[in-house]
Amino acid sequence: MATIRRVEITEFNFEVPDLGLEQAAAGVGNMAYVKGSTFAARRFALRIHSDDGATGEYVTHWVGTPSTLAQATMLAPLLIGRDPDHREQIYDDLKREIRAYDHMGHGPIDIALWDLAGKRHGMSVTALLGGYRRRLPTYASTYHGQTAKGGLDTPEAFADFALACRDAGFAGFKIHGWNDGNIEREVKNVLGVRKKVGDAWKLMVDPACQLRTWTDALILGRACDEAGYFWYEDPYRDAAVSAYGHQRLREKLATPLLVSEHVRGLEQKASFLLQGGCDMIHADPEYDLGITGVMKIAHFCEGVGLDLQLHACGPAHRACMSAIRNTHLYEMALMGPGMANIVPPVYTCGYSDQPQDLEKDGCVPVPQGPGLGVSYDWEFIAGHQLSQRVFG
Numbered sequence: 001m002a003t004i005r006r007v008e009i010t011e012f013n014f015e016v017p018d019l020g021l022e023q024a025a026a027g028v029g030n031m032a033y034v035k036g037s038t039f040a041a042r043r044f045a046l047r048i049h050s051d052d053g054a055t056g057e058y059v060t061h062w063v064g065t066p067s068t069l070a071q072a073t074m075l076a077p078l079l080i081g082r083d084p085d086h087r088e089q090i091y092d093d094l095k096r097e098i099r100a101y102d103h104m105g106h107g108p109i110d111i112a113l114w115d116l117a118g119k120r121h122g123m124s125v126t127a128l129l130g131g132y133r134r135r136l137p138t139y140a141s142t143y144h145g146q147t148a149k150g151g152l153d154t155p156e157a158f159a160d161f162a163l164a165c166r167d168a169g170f171a172g173f174k175i176h177g178w179n180d181g182n183i184e185r186e187v188k189n190v191l192g193v194r195k196k197v198g199d200a201w202k203l204m205v206d207p208a209c210q211l212r213t214w215t216d217a218l219i220l221g222r223a224c225d226e227a228g229y230f231w232y233e234d235p236y237r238d239a240a241v242s243a244y245g246h247q248r249l250r251e252k253l254a255t256p257l258l259v260s261e262h263v264r265g266l267e268q269k270a271s272f273l274l275q276g277g278c279d280m281i282h283a284d285p286e287y288d289l290g291i292t293g294v295m296k297i298a299h300f301c302e303g304v305g306l307d308l309q310l311h312a313c314g315p316a317h318r319a320c321m322s323a324i325r326n327t328h329l330y331e332m333a334l335m336g337p338g339m340a341n342i343v344p345p346v347y348t349c350g351y352s353d354q355p356q357d358l359e360k361d362g363c364v365p366v367p368q369g370p371g372l373g374v375s376y377d378w379e380f381i382a383g384h385q386l387s388q389r390v391f392g
């Protein structure tokens, strides 16, 4: 039996050109194209060391917020002295430990434990999970619409960008609309993008809870029905957690509702779905208590004969999707004309979630090396370090 001896959590920053914040925002932010501007992004990295000389590593993508960093820092000391192969027991204990919080800090720790397991046993996480596929059909997921000129500033700009993504080989396209909840413009956008790209290509829309009322959500849903959208996601200002409100939408709409990005973890997602809140579950290993949490949710969906979609992108997301039958598309989040995806530039192995690295078949690969199958530039992380906590 191995024992966890040391855990390091390092917060760091990196710069992304031509991006800025259109409005102040907590969490992941509302980015916009701002020519000549530089956006300073913060993420954090974890390393878990076991006494047999192995190290589990994970660098956060969209979950790397200050709030999540605080939760991960609360949980990290509880790993010291544990058997790293007891992921199920650790999952159960950490879930109970932060039951008063939103659980977002749990995911990065569980993911690093899976990386550690793969490295200790000389297997990829995809193989440990039981592989189902090696190629992941990928959709383009846009930044939000913006009001300042540039980027995705009009329905015409969305339609042009959708066409460019279709021609680049993406398997589908998801609109994140404007933040002001202007229902006329949202409807115009949903219909306009469909008209531009033709009938055959998968389209999705995610207002990200910016429509102000249930009735506006119904109006945009009817536009999705008219235009044959593949799914309709998190429409309105219940913050996408009202099972009853979404059940009432589902009674009136044909387009499948993908809701539960903000309903956290296995038990709450299961309850939400069983109460009629969605047609498809949305899950994310960074958000939903790690790879352990996501695989439980995927198997719950399999058990009730329904599908699951993974939210966002990263090596843990790819490992999960590689081992799930009942799912559709990998989300390259986020993209826009002239806008880089805010993924930390820390990979030394060729791993990429940048749109120009989509492969010719419209897919991204599943890393096959030990653990998550990626290697990180720890010199870059150390050189951009903002803070570090070490336990053990």
Ligand SMILES: [Mg+2]
Pocket (backbone or CB within 6 Å): 206, 208, 233, 234, 261
């Ligand atoms: Mg979403």
